[in-house]
Amino acid sequence: MIADTLILIFIAIGLIFNTIGIIGILRFPDVYTRLHAETKTTTFGTIFLCLAVVVYAVSQYMGSGDGQYVTLSIHTIIALIALCFTNATGAHAIARAAYKSGQVPEPAVVDRLSEVKL
Amino acid sequence: MTDIWMITAAVLAVLIVVTLIRLYYGPTAPDRVVALDAINTLTVAAMIVLGVAYNEIAFIDVAIVYALLSFVGTLYIAKYIGGEL
Amino acid sequence: MIEVLIQLLILVGLIITALLVYKFQDLLSAAIAFGIFSFLLSLEFFILQAPDVAIAEAGIGAGLTTAIFIVAIRGTQRNEEAE
Amino acid sequence: MNMSNIVRTGAVLLFPFILVYGFYIVLHGHLTPGGGFQGGAVIATGFVLLFVAHSYESITKRLPMNYFKNSETLGLLLFIITALIALTLGVTFFGNWLVNSGGLFGDVVAYGPNPGNLNTAGIIPIMNLAVGIEVLGAMSIILLYMLSGIKEDI
Numbered sequence: 001m002i003a004d005t006l007i008l009i010f011i012a013i014g015l016i017f018n019t020i021g022i023i024g025i026l027r028f029p030d031v032y033t034r035l036h037a038e039t040k041t042t043t044f045g046t047i048f049l050c051l052a053v054v055v056y057a058v059s060q061y062m063g064s065g066d067g068q069y070v071t072l073s074i075h076t077i078i079a080l081i082a083l084c085f086t087n088a089t090g091a092h093a094i095a096r097a098a099y100k101s102g103q104v105p106e107p108a109v110v111d112r113l114s115e116v117k118l
Numbered sequence: 119m120t121d122i123w124m125i126t127a128a129v130l131a132v133l134i135v136v137t138l139i140r141l142y143y144g145p146t147a148p149d150r151v152v153a154l155d156a157i158n159t160l161t162v163a164a165m166i167v168l169g170v171a172y173n174e175i176a177f178i179d180v181a182i183v184y185a186l187l188s189f190v191g192t193l194y195i196a197k198y199i200g201g202e203l
Numbered sequence: 204m205i206e207v208l209i210q211l212l213i214l215v216g217l218i219i220t221a222l223l224v225y226k227f228q229d230l231l232s233a234a235i236a237f238g239i240f241s242f243l244l245s246l247e248f249f250i251l252q253a254p255d256v257a258i259a260e261a262g263i264g265a266g267l268t269t270a271i272f273i274v275a276i277r278g279t280q281r282n283e284e285a286e
Numbered sequence: 287m288n289m290s291n292i293v294r295t296g297a298v299l300l301f302p303f304i305l306v307y308g309f310y311i312v313l314h315g316h317l318t319p320g321g322g323f324q325g326g327a328v329i330a331t332g333f334v335l336l337f338v339a340h341s342y343e344s345i346t347k348r349l350p351m352n353y354f355k356n357s358e359t360l361g362l363l364l365f366i367i368t369a370l371i372a373l374t375l376g377v378t379f380f381g382n383w384l385v386n387s388g389g390l391f392g393d394v395v396a397y398g399p400n401p402g403n404l405n406t407a408g409i410i411p412i413m414n415l416a417v418g419i420e421v422l423g424a425m426s427i428i429l430l431y432m433l434s435g436i437k438e439d440i
Contacts, residue, residue, distance in 0.1 A: 034152050046162065049126070050163075076166060082185040092293070127205075127209055134216060141236060157242055183328060187261060187328065198277055255321065262324060262327030265331075275432070
Protein backbone atom coordinates (compact mmCIF):
# COMPACT_ATOMS: atom_id res chain seq x y z
CA MET A 1 0.00 0.00 0.00
CA ILE A 2 1.59 3.24 -1.12
CA ALA A 3 -0.23 5.53 1.33
CA ASP A 4 1.04 3.69 4.41
CA THR A 5 4.63 3.89 3.17
CA LEU A 6 4.23 7.61 2.46
CA ILE A 7 2.81 8.23 5.95
CA LEU A 8 5.71 6.35 7.56
CA ILE A 9 8.29 8.34 5.57
CA PHE A 10 6.67 11.68 6.47
CA ILE A 11 6.42 10.82 10.18
CA ALA A 12 10.08 9.74 10.21
CA ILE A 13 11.21 13.01 8.59
CA GLY A 14 9.13 15.07 11.00
CA LEU A 15 10.34 13.31 14.14
CA ILE A 16 14.00 13.42 13.03
CA PHE A 17 13.83 17.17 12.41
CA ASN A 18 12.07 17.82 15.73
CA THR A 19 14.74 15.82 17.55
CA ILE A 20 17.52 17.75 15.82
CA GLY A 21 15.90 21.01 16.89
CA ILE A 22 15.69 19.97 20.54
CA ILE A 23 19.33 18.78 20.51
CA GLY A 24 20.27 22.15 19.05
CA ILE A 25 18.52 23.95 21.91
CA LEU A 26 20.46 21.92 24.45
CA ARG A 27 23.90 22.14 22.81
CA PHE A 28 24.33 25.57 21.21
CA PRO A 29 26.26 28.29 23.08
CA ASP A 30 24.13 31.49 23.05
CA VAL A 31 20.63 32.83 22.47
CA TYR A 32 20.78 33.58 18.75
CA THR A 33 22.08 30.17 17.71
CA ARG A 34 19.55 28.46 19.97
CA LEU A 35 16.75 30.49 18.39
CA HIS A 36 18.07 29.61 14.93
CA ALA A 37 18.06 25.90 15.76
CA GLU A 38 14.66 25.89 17.41
CA THR A 39 12.44 27.94 15.10
CA LYS A 40 13.39 26.59 11.70
CA THR A 41 13.79 22.90 12.42
CA THR A 42 10.74 22.60 14.68
CA THR A 43 8.48 24.37 12.19
CA PHE A 44 9.82 22.21 9.35
CA GLY A 45 9.24 19.00 11.31
CA THR A 46 5.68 20.03 12.21
CA ILE A 47 4.96 20.75 8.54
CA PHE A 48 5.86 17.16 7.70
CA LEU A 49 3.78 15.73 10.57
CA CYS A 50 0.76 17.69 9.30
CA LEU A 51 1.48 16.44 5.76
CA ALA A 52 1.33 12.87 7.08
CA VAL A 53 -2.10 13.60 8.61
CA VAL A 54 -3.33 15.05 5.30
CA VAL A 55 -2.11 11.98 3.36
CA TYR A 56 -3.87 9.73 5.91
CA ALA A 57 -7.12 11.70 5.55
CA VAL A 58 -7.02 11.59 1.73
CA SER A 59 -6.36 7.84 1.68
CA GLN A 60 -9.23 7.18 4.12
CA TYR A 61 -11.53 9.37 2.01
CA MET A 62 -10.59 7.41 -1.13
CA GLY A 63 -11.37 4.16 0.66
CA SER A 64 -14.61 4.92 2.48
CA GLY A 65 -16.01 8.14 0.97
CA ASP A 66 -16.82 9.54 4.41
CA GLY A 67 -17.14 13.32 4.42
CA GLN A 68 -15.54 13.88 7.84
CA TYR A 69 -12.05 13.16 6.53
CA VAL A 70 -12.28 16.19 4.24
CA THR A 71 -12.99 18.28 7.35
CA LEU A 72 -9.97 16.71 9.07
CA SER A 73 -7.58 17.66 6.26
CA ILE A 74 -8.92 21.23 5.93
CA HIS A 75 -8.67 21.89 9.68
CA THR A 76 -5.14 20.49 9.78
CA ILE A 77 -4.07 22.81 6.95
CA ILE A 78 -5.62 25.82 8.76
CA ALA A 79 -3.72 24.94 11.95
CA LEU A 80 -0.49 24.59 9.95
CA ILE A 81 -0.89 28.02 8.28
CA ALA A 82 -1.57 29.69 11.65
CA LEU A 83 1.44 27.96 13.20
CA CYS A 84 3.85 29.07 10.43
CA PHE A 85 2.61 32.66 10.66
CA THR A 86 2.85 32.99 14.44
CA ASN A 87 6.19 31.18 14.80
CA ALA A 88 7.96 33.58 12.45
CA THR A 89 6.56 36.65 14.20
CA GLY A 90 7.42 35.37 17.66
CA ALA A 91 11.00 34.49 16.68
CA HIS A 92 11.52 37.99 15.27
CA ALA A 93 10.23 39.56 18.50
CA ILE A 94 12.48 37.39 20.71
CA ALA A 95 15.63 38.12 18.67
CA ARG A 96 14.97 41.87 18.65
CA ALA A 97 14.29 41.91 22.40
CA ALA A 98 17.46 39.93 23.14
CA TYR A 99 19.52 42.40 21.10
CA LYS A 100 17.95 45.39 22.81
CA SER A 101 18.57 43.91 26.26
CA GLY A 102 22.31 44.03 25.59
CA GLN A 103 23.33 40.47 24.69
CA VAL A 104 25.91 40.14 21.90
CA PRO A 105 26.92 36.93 20.09
CA GLU A 106 30.08 35.43 21.59
CA PRO A 107 32.60 35.50 18.65
CA ALA A 108 31.11 38.61 17.00
CA VAL A 109 33.59 41.00 15.37
CA VAL A 110 31.48 43.73 13.79
CA ASP A 111 28.06 44.99 14.90
CA ARG A 112 26.32 46.62 11.96
CA LEU A 113 23.01 46.78 13.79
CA SER A 114 24.30 49.39 16.22
CA GLU A 115 24.71 51.92 13.38
CA VAL A 116 20.99 51.72 12.54
CA LYS A 117 18.44 53.43 14.73
CA LEU A 118 16.06 50.68 15.88
CA MET B 119 -2.43 2.26 12.04
CA THR B 120 -3.47 3.66 15.42
CA ASP B 121 -0.24 2.52 17.06
CA ILE B 122 1.88 4.65 14.73
CA TRP B 123 0.14 7.88 15.78
CA MET B 124 0.36 6.94 19.47
CA ILE B 125 4.10 6.21 19.17
CA THR B 126 4.59 9.57 17.43
CA ALA B 127 2.79 11.34 20.27
CA ALA B 128 4.92 9.48 22.84
CA VAL B 129 8.13 10.63 21.11
CA LEU B 130 6.83 14.21 21.09
CA ALA B 131 6.09 13.95 24.84
CA VAL B 132 9.65 12.75 25.47
CA LEU B 133 10.95 15.76 23.50
CA ILE B 134 8.79 18.12 25.60
CA VAL B 135 10.21 16.73 28.84
CA VAL B 136 13.79 16.98 27.49
CA THR B 137 13.25 20.66 26.61
CA LEU B 138 12.58 21.41 30.29
CA ILE B 139 16.35 21.02 30.89
CA ARG B 140 16.91 24.28 29.00
CA LEU B 141 14.21 25.93 31.11
CA TYR B 142 16.10 24.91 34.25
CA TYR B 143 19.67 25.76 33.17
CA GLY B 144 19.05 28.77 30.89
CA PRO B 145 21.32 31.55 32.13
CA THR B 146 19.16 34.49 31.01
CA ALA B 147 15.46 35.08 30.40
CA PRO B 148 15.62 34.96 26.54
CA ASP B 149 16.94 31.37 26.73
CA ARG B 150 13.89 30.38 28.73
CA VAL B 151 11.61 32.10 26.21
CA VAL B 152 13.21 29.96 23.47
CA ALA B 153 12.27 26.85 25.48
CA LEU B 154 8.70 28.19 25.81
CA ASP B 155 8.47 28.66 22.05
CA ALA B 156 9.74 25.13 21.33
CA ILE B 157 7.25 23.57 23.76
CA ASN B 158 4.46 25.60 22.16
CA THR B 159 5.20 24.18 18.69
CA LEU B 160 5.58 20.62 19.97
CA THR B 161 2.27 20.87 21.85
CA VAL B 162 0.39 21.85 18.67
CA ALA B 163 1.96 18.93 16.80
CA ALA B 164 1.08 16.50 19.61
CA MET B 165 -2.54 17.74 19.66
CA ILE B 166 -2.98 17.19 15.91
CA VAL B 167 -1.45 13.70 16.08
CA LEU B 168 -3.56 12.70 19.12
CA GLY B 169 -6.72 13.98 17.44
CA VAL B 170 -6.07 11.58 14.57
CA ALA B 171 -5.25 8.75 16.98
CA TYR B 172 -8.56 9.13 18.83
CA ASN B 173 -10.43 9.51 15.49
CA GLU B 174 -12.27 12.63 16.76
CA ILE B 175 -12.45 15.39 14.16
CA ALA B 176 -13.68 18.03 16.62
CA PHE B 177 -10.46 17.79 18.65
CA ILE B 178 -8.44 19.53 15.92
CA ASP B 179 -10.19 22.81 16.84
CA VAL B 180 -8.20 22.92 20.08
CA ALA B 181 -4.96 22.77 18.08
CA ILE B 182 -6.11 25.70 15.91
CA VAL B 183 -6.89 27.78 19.02
CA TYR B 184 -3.45 27.00 20.44
CA ALA B 185 -1.63 27.83 17.20
CA LEU B 186 -3.45 31.17 16.95
CA LEU B 187 -3.14 32.32 20.56
CA SER B 188 -0.02 30.93 22.15
CA PHE B 189 2.36 33.58 20.82
CA VAL B 190 0.61 36.44 22.62
CA GLY B 191 2.44 35.57 25.85
CA THR B 192 5.73 35.39 23.94
CA LEU B 193 5.13 38.88 22.53
CA TYR B 194 4.44 40.32 25.99
CA ILE B 195 7.63 38.79 27.43
CA ALA B 196 9.63 40.07 24.44
CA LYS B 197 8.19 43.56 24.87
CA TYR B 198 9.17 43.57 28.55
CA ILE B 199 12.70 42.26 27.92
CA GLY B 200 13.28 44.81 25.18
CA GLY B 201 12.30 47.61 27.54
CA GLU B 202 9.35 48.86 25.48
CA LEU B 203 6.46 48.16 27.84
CA MET C 204 -0.32 1.03 27.24
CA ILE C 205 1.37 3.81 25.24
CA GLU C 206 -1.31 6.24 26.43
CA VAL C 207 -0.32 5.56 30.05
CA LEU C 208 3.31 6.34 29.13
CA ILE C 209 2.31 9.67 27.54
CA GLN C 210 0.28 10.64 30.62
CA LEU C 211 3.18 9.69 32.90
CA LEU C 212 5.61 11.90 30.95
CA ILE C 213 3.26 14.87 30.97
CA LEU C 214 2.58 14.54 34.71
CA VAL C 215 6.33 14.45 35.39
CA GLY C 216 6.66 17.65 33.36
CA LEU C 217 3.82 19.25 35.35
CA ILE C 218 5.54 18.47 38.66
CA ILE C 219 8.92 19.77 37.40
CA THR C 220 7.47 23.09 36.16
CA ALA C 221 5.45 23.59 39.36
CA LEU C 222 8.61 23.13 41.44
CA LEU C 223 10.48 25.55 39.15
CA VAL C 224 7.82 28.24 39.66
CA TYR C 225 8.48 27.90 43.40
CA LYS C 226 12.27 27.88 43.04
CA PHE C 227 13.05 30.82 40.70
CA GLN C 228 13.97 34.09 42.42
CA ASP C 229 13.60 36.02 39.13
CA LEU C 230 9.86 36.63 38.77
CA LEU C 231 10.03 36.88 34.96
CA SER C 232 11.46 33.35 34.80
CA ALA C 233 8.70 32.21 37.15
CA ALA C 234 6.10 33.66 34.77
CA ILE C 235 7.68 31.79 31.83
CA ALA C 236 7.63 28.54 33.82
CA PHE C 237 3.97 29.15 34.65
CA GLY C 238 3.24 29.51 30.92
CA ILE C 239 4.81 26.11 30.26
CA PHE C 240 2.77 24.66 33.16
CA SER C 241 -0.37 25.97 31.46
CA PHE C 242 0.58 24.36 28.11
CA LEU C 243 1.18 20.97 29.72
CA LEU C 244 -2.06 21.17 31.75
CA SER C 245 -4.02 21.82 28.57
CA LEU C 246 -2.38 18.82 26.87
CA GLU C 247 -3.33 16.65 29.86
CA PHE C 248 -6.97 17.81 29.62
CA PHE C 249 -6.84 17.00 25.91
CA ILE C 250 -5.68 13.43 26.60
CA LEU C 251 -8.44 13.02 29.21
CA GLN C 252 -10.97 13.74 26.37
CA ALA C 253 -12.17 17.13 27.67
CA PRO C 254 -11.74 19.58 24.75
CA ASP C 255 -14.01 22.19 26.38
CA VAL C 256 -11.67 22.67 29.31
CA ALA C 257 -8.67 22.54 26.98
CA ILE C 258 -10.00 25.47 24.90
CA ALA C 259 -10.70 27.50 28.06
CA GLU C 260 -7.21 26.75 29.38
CA ALA C 261 -5.73 27.77 25.99
CA GLY C 262 -7.45 31.15 25.96
CA ILE C 263 -7.00 32.01 29.62
CA GLY C 264 -3.70 30.34 30.48
CA ALA C 265 -1.64 30.94 27.37
CA GLY C 266 -2.60 34.51 26.57
CA LEU C 267 -4.32 36.39 29.34
CA THR C 268 -2.63 35.31 32.59
CA THR C 269 0.87 35.63 31.13
CA ALA C 270 0.03 39.15 29.94
CA ILE C 271 -1.41 40.11 33.33
CA PHE C 272 1.65 38.73 35.15
CA ILE C 273 4.07 40.62 32.89
CA VAL C 274 2.19 43.90 33.28
CA ALA C 275 2.12 43.40 37.05
CA ILE C 276 5.89 42.70 37.15
CA ARG C 277 6.48 45.85 35.10
CA GLY C 278 4.42 47.82 37.61
CA THR C 279 6.27 46.58 40.70
CA GLN C 280 9.77 45.06 40.63
CA ARG C 281 11.46 42.17 38.91
CA ASN C 282 13.36 40.32 41.62
CA GLU C 283 12.00 38.69 44.73
CA GLU C 284 13.35 40.27 47.93
CA ALA C 285 15.61 38.13 50.10
CA GLU C 286 14.16 37.41 53.51
CA MET D 287 5.58 52.35 22.93
CA ASN D 288 4.93 50.72 19.55
CA MET D 289 6.64 47.44 18.76
CA SER D 290 8.47 46.88 15.47
CA ASN D 291 6.84 47.13 12.07
CA ILE D 292 6.71 43.37 11.47
CA VAL D 293 4.86 42.67 14.73
CA ARG D 294 2.33 45.47 14.11
CA THR D 295 1.57 44.24 10.59
CA GLY D 296 1.27 40.65 11.80
CA ALA D 297 -1.10 41.61 14.60
CA VAL D 298 -3.36 43.63 12.32
CA LEU D 299 -3.41 40.80 9.74
CA LEU D 300 -4.11 38.09 12.31
CA PHE D 301 -6.80 39.92 14.30
CA PRO D 302 -9.77 39.35 11.88
CA PHE D 303 -9.10 35.61 11.74
CA ILE D 304 -9.08 35.36 15.55
CA LEU D 305 -12.36 37.32 15.62
CA VAL D 306 -14.03 35.03 13.06
CA TYR D 307 -12.77 31.90 14.80
CA GLY D 308 -13.96 33.10 18.19
CA PHE D 309 -17.47 33.77 16.93
CA TYR D 310 -17.41 30.34 15.24
CA ILE D 311 -16.70 28.77 18.64
CA VAL D 312 -19.48 30.84 20.26
CA LEU D 313 -22.17 30.12 17.65
CA HIS D 314 -21.43 26.39 17.37
CA GLY D 315 -21.47 26.03 21.16
CA HIS D 316 -24.32 23.52 21.16
CA LEU D 317 -22.82 21.30 18.43
CA THR D 318 -19.03 21.16 18.86
CA PRO D 319 -16.64 21.73 21.81
CA GLY D 320 -16.70 25.29 23.03
CA GLY D 321 -19.36 27.73 24.14
CA GLY D 322 -19.84 31.24 25.36
CA PHE D 323 -17.01 31.48 27.89
CA GLN D 324 -14.39 29.78 25.71
CA GLY D 325 -15.21 31.83 22.60
CA GLY D 326 -15.25 35.06 24.61
CA ALA D 327 -11.81 34.27 26.02
CA VAL D 328 -10.46 33.64 22.50
CA ILE D 329 -11.79 37.00 21.21
CA ALA D 330 -10.45 38.80 24.30
CA THR D 331 -7.01 37.34 23.61
CA GLY D 332 -7.27 38.79 20.10
CA PHE D 333 -7.82 42.24 21.60
CA VAL D 334 -4.88 41.65 23.95
CA LEU D 335 -2.77 40.97 20.84
CA LEU D 336 -3.75 44.41 19.51
CA PHE D 337 -2.84 46.02 22.86
CA VAL D 338 0.68 44.54 22.80
CA ALA D 339 1.48 45.60 19.25
CA HIS D 340 0.47 49.26 19.55
CA SER D 341 1.06 51.93 22.15
CA TYR D 342 -1.51 52.78 24.83
CA GLU D 343 -2.36 56.19 23.36
CA SER D 344 -3.08 54.95 19.84
CA ILE D 345 -5.19 52.09 21.22
CA THR D 346 -7.38 54.30 23.42
CA LYS D 347 -7.76 56.78 20.57
CA ARG D 348 -9.26 54.10 18.29
CA LEU D 349 -10.97 51.94 20.93
CA PRO D 350 -12.12 53.94 23.97
CA MET D 351 -12.77 52.13 27.23
CA ASN D 352 -16.49 52.88 26.99
CA TYR D 353 -16.82 50.38 24.12
CA PHE D 354 -15.77 47.50 26.35
CA LYS D 355 -17.92 48.69 29.27
CA ASN D 356 -20.93 48.94 26.96
CA SER D 357 -20.37 45.48 25.51
CA GLU D 358 -20.21 43.95 29.00
CA THR D 359 -23.47 45.67 30.01
CA LEU D 360 -25.12 44.68 26.73
CA GLY D 361 -24.25 41.01 27.25
CA LEU D 362 -25.67 40.94 30.77
CA LEU D 363 -28.87 42.72 29.69
CA LEU D 364 -29.41 40.35 26.74
CA PHE D 365 -28.95 37.37 29.05
CA ILE D 366 -31.45 38.49 31.69
CA ILE D 367 -34.05 39.83 29.22
CA THR D 368 -34.06 36.53 27.32
CA ALA D 369 -34.72 34.76 30.61
CA LEU D 370 -37.45 37.23 31.66
CA ILE D 371 -39.44 37.01 28.39
CA ALA D 372 -40.19 33.40 29.28
CA LEU D 373 -42.26 34.58 32.27
CA THR D 374 -44.55 36.65 30.06
CA LEU D 375 -45.19 33.70 27.74
CA GLY D 376 -46.42 31.41 30.46
CA VAL D 377 -43.40 29.16 31.03
CA THR D 378 -40.95 29.20 33.94
CA PHE D 379 -37.94 31.50 34.42
CA PHE D 380 -35.21 30.48 31.92
CA GLY D 381 -37.78 28.32 30.11
CA ASN D 382 -36.85 27.47 26.53
CA TRP D 383 -39.55 29.41 24.70
CA LEU D 384 -37.99 29.29 21.20
CA VAL D 385 -37.45 25.55 20.78
CA ASN D 386 -39.43 23.71 18.05
CA SER D 387 -41.25 26.93 17.11
CA GLY D 388 -40.09 26.96 13.49
CA GLY D 389 -38.59 30.44 13.50
CA LEU D 390 -35.16 31.63 14.65
CA PHE D 391 -33.18 28.69 16.12
CA GLY D 392 -36.43 26.74 16.06
CA ASP D 393 -35.96 23.69 13.80
CA VAL D 394 -36.83 20.24 15.08
CA VAL D 395 -33.77 18.05 15.62
CA ALA D 396 -33.55 15.23 13.06
CA TYR D 397 -33.69 11.66 14.32
CA GLY D 398 -30.61 9.45 14.07
CA PRO D 399 -26.94 10.29 13.46
CA ASN D 400 -26.55 13.53 11.52
CA PRO D 401 -23.79 16.14 11.10
CA GLY D 402 -25.69 18.74 13.15
CA ASN D 403 -28.03 21.60 12.29
CA LEU D 404 -27.07 25.11 13.42
CA ASN D 405 -30.68 26.35 13.44
CA THR D 406 -31.84 24.31 16.47
CA ALA D 407 -31.79 24.40 20.29
CA GLY D 408 -34.00 27.44 21.03
CA ILE D 409 -32.58 30.10 23.34
CA ILE D 410 -29.30 28.27 24.07
CA PRO D 411 -27.35 29.92 21.14
CA ILE D 412 -28.71 33.33 22.22
CA MET D 413 -27.49 32.72 25.79
CA ASN D 414 -24.09 31.66 24.39
CA LEU D 415 -23.86 34.85 22.35
CA ALA D 416 -24.72 36.97 25.41
CA VAL D 417 -22.10 35.25 27.56
CA GLY D 418 -19.53 35.62 24.77
CA ILE D 419 -20.06 39.38 24.45
CA GLU D 420 -19.93 39.81 28.23
CA VAL D 421 -16.69 37.82 28.70
CA LEU D 422 -15.08 39.67 25.78
CA GLY D 423 -15.72 43.06 27.36
CA ALA D 424 -14.79 42.03 30.90
CA MET D 425 -11.47 40.37 30.10
CA SER D 426 -10.31 43.12 27.75
CA ILE D 427 -11.02 45.88 30.24
CA ILE D 428 -8.98 44.19 33.00
CA LEU D 429 -5.83 44.44 30.92
CA LEU D 430 -6.62 47.93 29.63
CA TYR D 431 -6.94 49.29 33.19
CA MET D 432 -3.66 47.62 34.21
CA LEU D 433 -1.90 49.24 31.24
CA SER D 434 -3.33 52.65 32.21
CA GLY D 435 -1.79 52.23 35.69
CA ILE D 436 1.62 51.64 34.12
CA LYS D 437 1.36 54.79 32.00
CA GLU D 438 0.84 56.95 35.09
CA ASP D 439 3.91 55.38 36.70
CA ILE D 440 6.54 56.72 34.25
